[in-house]
Amino acid sequence: MYAFNYDPKEEFLHGVIAIPARRALEKEKINSLEKLSDYSEKEIMQLHGFGKNTMVKLKNYMQENQVCFKEA
Template sequence: MYAFNYDPTEDFLHGVIAIPARRALEKEKINSLEKLSDYSEKEIMQLHGFGKNAMMKLKNYMQENQVSFKEV
């Protein structure tokens, strides 16, 4: 058994979007759907590491969880 500090925020969107996109969100301290909903789609697309594919997957995941981006 391994002993380490488990951080559930590291699993945010694990398996949903690729690591570069997850790191981009982590860098902005976006670690929940609630925090993500405070941003517009355009703001997220401007993050380094985020592309069209990641955005498409993220939008689908958000829709499944009844969460949406901030309206501009």
């Protein structure tokens, strides 16, 4: 098994949310669930690539990992 074009930055939320949303998080330097928890749901929804469907997927993933958004 070969890992080519491996970039650890690209791995955060890979397979959880779409590339445009992941790039928006990367642009804001959000590359871990810990950093994501410093933001409110409303703040993340304002980023490019985030809509209701993406937010549902993200919140489910966060819940599975015992992490939540900060209160607005």
